[in-house]
Amino acid sequence: MTELATIPAFLDRNAAEFGASAAYREKEFGIWQQWTWAEAKAEIEEMARGLILLGLEIGEHVAIIGRNRPQLYMSMVAVQCAGGIPVPLYQDAVGEEIAYVLGNCAAKFVIAGDQEQVDKVIEVRDRIEGLRHVVYLDGRGLRKYDHSEMSSMADLRTTEAESDRAEMDRRRAQQTGATTCVMLYTSGTTGKPKGVVLSHDNIVATSIASSNFDGLRQTDEVLAYLPMAWVGDFIFSIGQAMVTGFTVNCPESADTIMHDLREIGPTYYFAPPRVFEGQLTNVMIRMEDASRLKKRMFDHFMAHAKTIGPKLLDGEPVGAMDRLKYRLGELLVFGPLKNTLGLSRVRVGYTAGEAIGPELFDFYRSIGINLKQLYGQTEASVFITQQKDNEVRSDTVGTPTPGVELRIDESGEVFYRSPGTFVEYYNNPESTASTKDPEGWVATGDAGFIEDATGHLRIIDRAKDVGKMASGALFAPKFVENKLKFFPDIYEAVVFGNTRDRCVAFVNIDLTAVGNWAERNNIAYASYQELAQHPRVIETITDHVNTVNRSVAEDEMLSGCQIHRFLVLHKQLDADDDEMTRTQKVRRRIIEEKYADLIDGLYGDAEEVYTETDVTYEDGRKGKIRATVKMCDAEVVAVETKTLEAAE
């Protein structure tokens, strides 16, 4: 297996060895359409030859933008076959962001999913020097567009000339493990995104190591629904899929993901905590609507599962009666529940990207889903640490993936070195030098420590977010935010308090959960804003904050992070407004600046604050929303705060 150095080489092997089994599936026109590995190879080569014919030169960048579709995955491999470098972009990125990336990597071609994406490219086209051609998949609405520098994927693939094949083969023969495999832009919680250059060696080595770690098989099924521009999706849907030859399934549309998940029943499943949270919220909402008998049955068996389920998964000894009762629960509750969630067949499930609330994590493990955590980043080709099957815990991210070395420096920041370590930041030697030292150690930017007893890595927070409060107590906002976010009513929370004498928080309500609750309680509301400021919503959120404060008070290191005052935000934090990254992580600095008036209000003694906020609509237009936001007080548990000296 190891002699194959590049993704196209694995494609050849897959077409030869498992030619008749499914490489890609996509639900279209209500039916799952399938590409076998042999068909995928043929189609990829047609695309590659088409790109060469269009004038793609070796080493040129080709941007790919659209929702997860087999043809877009295939086009990434086609770009590689043609000697180019694929650069997947976030499909919900607005014009400016696209312009930045296209300009930064000097993309020569763009492969776009549909009219929406083509429009965004056309909008910024004048500013991108050297952009030569746009290829699109779905031609709907594009008939009238000027096609002098644009063509459909079908047209691209019509090349018959054998000379292109020779040229493609010649280019492929030049490729080695050191050739750039893909360039991915980091979402960047601060500053402009940077292009992370990953070689075939990086991708192939990590894909093989991680696939072996979890015993992934050729017969596994994944659902590709996370942004294609995200390194995780590249590793799962291209890296590991090529290396092990499993099937990548693409949903019908963004709205049908949960339905498609149930139809496919993936065996290997990845989701960020937010998705698991959303699924659990849905379950809980529906249980509220269920009949009394079902609800009691659910509560009863879930309570049993909480104690027994994780032990069973970890292979610990469990009494015969408990086992029997769990099995009954499986029959009556967990089995149907897993089926509804589409997780019945999951053998290996991962979550990462953010810390996951322990209760949330335990919920999935208790119903028998082998959900594990991994820790990684774009610069590492994802994998830094992973949890072994029998060593799964919610508060650690596991032990180093085979081949990865870990080091914690004096300040507590985590460093790693691995075969997956990125080559460089594109055209940015300063950033490369400040992140990766000459020996290949990379700074993660996360503060953490390795547990002596188990060797597991524990991440505390982003290194730059961890601070000290005025009293000297340790300030770790994520710790408190995660506790808040476990409540289905709370979608997002941002805690402030660095260098201050007390902590305050912004809370975003979850429109699904709170909206459902409002409907049930006959509470009328006309907008998100109105619902967020409804006195009864604020009352509920206050209860949640008080509960969290009690729980935070129990942690001796972080008891200073209790929330003294908070507010329920009048708008949802949104990536379109730069308040979050495209991977849905909050950008603290930006939020802090943007809502400075509200933070002042929380630290002052105002009862409510009038504010105007700029918003960006989905189509890129700007607007303003005005609101009077209520400042709320929370109950704080009195504790003696320990200072940072007591921490690591």
Place this chain on the structure above:
Amino acid sequence: MLDTDNFTTPDGRTIGGTVLDLRNITLRFGGVEAIKDISFDIREGEIRAIIGPNGAGKSSMLNVISGFYVPQEGEVWFRGEKRPPMKPYAVAQQGVARTFQNIALFEGMSVLDNVMCGRLGHMKTGLFAQALWWGKAQAEEVENRAAVERIIDFLEIQAIRKTPVGRLPYGLKKRVELARALAAEPSLLLLDEPMAGMNVEEKEDMSRFILDVNDEFGTTIALIEHDMGVVMDLSDRVVVMDYGRKIGDGTPDEVRGNQAVIDAYLGVAHD
């Protein structure tokens, strides 16, 4: 009057000859004249808007075209032939489909079944063959389902394919109604206030769909709409009605500058 010269719109589409020609139509309900001596035509491939204040007779006009009302005076010429008074289903068989101002879907049926209803004109096998899923009926159903799935994909309603229509929000119901009309593969599509009661985003989506339908399938579209911005952006030509009379007819720009239209919409000072 039957002008068959093709012309090209500013955005490069070719508008063909006359599809529907309405000549001196007058429609009365008892003593009320809903439509007074109106003539205009609809050409192949164009988007033709009918606008006017409330009660101007727009919906009545659409009902005349769809055959629901038979005018007391005047002639309807369809594809070069004078149309005798006929039932709406006969008009539908000629390739005219419509949506309604106040949604007329089967609330208890799924989206899929509602859209399938639109295929009725394309099904030839009998009730029993269909009920028994027997012989040609099977192949026919598959064929029609494929056609419906293409429309579901086109209008991006995959996620609600199996949802009962009664459970859908208003904006989506409107889209389902459009889907059902499209399922008939009409050559002339009549839309009665397709964007009434929608928010800006829903209106944008609907506008995009209407343009795409016209563009992809070459469907001729006649629509009634109140939102001036939408009408001016979408349509090739506009008929303006007020109190049952035609007070303007032309391209959006021409209509915009027409004093009678401005008066009808903004009101005139009576002194």
